[in-house]
């Protein structure tokens with residue numbers, strides 16, 4: 466699929482977690498967005514200022530949904546903070562090769578923070594649109610605090626509805642008395658019952674490097690480990 470330059474309009478904006486915004490962008494010319502889940506859009510935010518964002522929504526919709534945290538405070542963060550319904554935005558789309566490989570091996574997804582965004586699209590598309598009910602999918606999603614979490618509603622719903630999908634949510638610094646899973650998602654690497662899996666990792670440079678090294682050390686073949694780094 467060739468990428469092209471789109472002129473879009475912000476149709477919806479929501480604060481989905483602390484300092485984290487979801488925006489839905491429609492194509493100014495109408496029509497639906499065709500892409501492979503896991504791909505990203507590169508927004509033009511000024512002269513020579515571009516920032517990339519994975520797509521959270523699934524193909525075939527009249528919008529793409531992007532979700533970004535704004536902790537870094539640079540031009541990308543400011544764009545998401547200030548974005549208003551009706552604003553125009555130009556972007557290149559669809560970009561990237563971080564997409565689900567065709568295989569019957571179980572797919573295990575490792576995400577911290579907004580690294581979960583491309584997995585929301587991949588998992589929803591596989592389970593709901595393609596009706597994939599045999600391949601096993603496991604998502605390990607890590608955040609620091611309760612207020613950082615997003616995507617939980619969709620992912621819990623999919624976990625309940627599909628026997629072949631498991632959603633593990635972990636917090637590293639929850640409030641006292643937190644009842645959910647605590648600690649880094651790397652703990653799950655030790656509990657893998659098979660290493661013949663496809664592993665997909667998305668998050669910061671440091672997290673991706675760490676998770677990848679641990680998976681390979683555990684015995685997952687390097688050629689079955691795929692990643693996207695957000696710097």
Ligand SMILES: Cc1cc2nc3c(=O)[nH]c(=O)nc-3n(C[C@H](O)[C@H](O)[C@H](O)COP(=O)(O)OP(=O)(O)OC[C@H]3O[C@@H](n4cnc5c(N)ncnc54)[C@H](O)[C@@H]3O)c2cc1C
Pocket residue numbers: 505516517518519520532533534535537538539540541542543561579582583693694695696
């Ligand atoms: C393919 C791809 C997909 C992405 N998808 C998402 C997504 O879905 N959601 C999301 O929230 N983000 C995503 N990102 C990250 C996003 O593109 C921006 O990097 C992020 O929003 C921060 O941009 P900014 O302009 O606010 O900050 P920047 O101006 O980029 O950075 C602000 C500060 O961060 C620090 N910094 C920046 N780069 C580095 C570096 N390389 N090393 C050390 N420090 C650095 C510096 O202190 C800098 O002053 C994605 C990145 C890529 C490459």
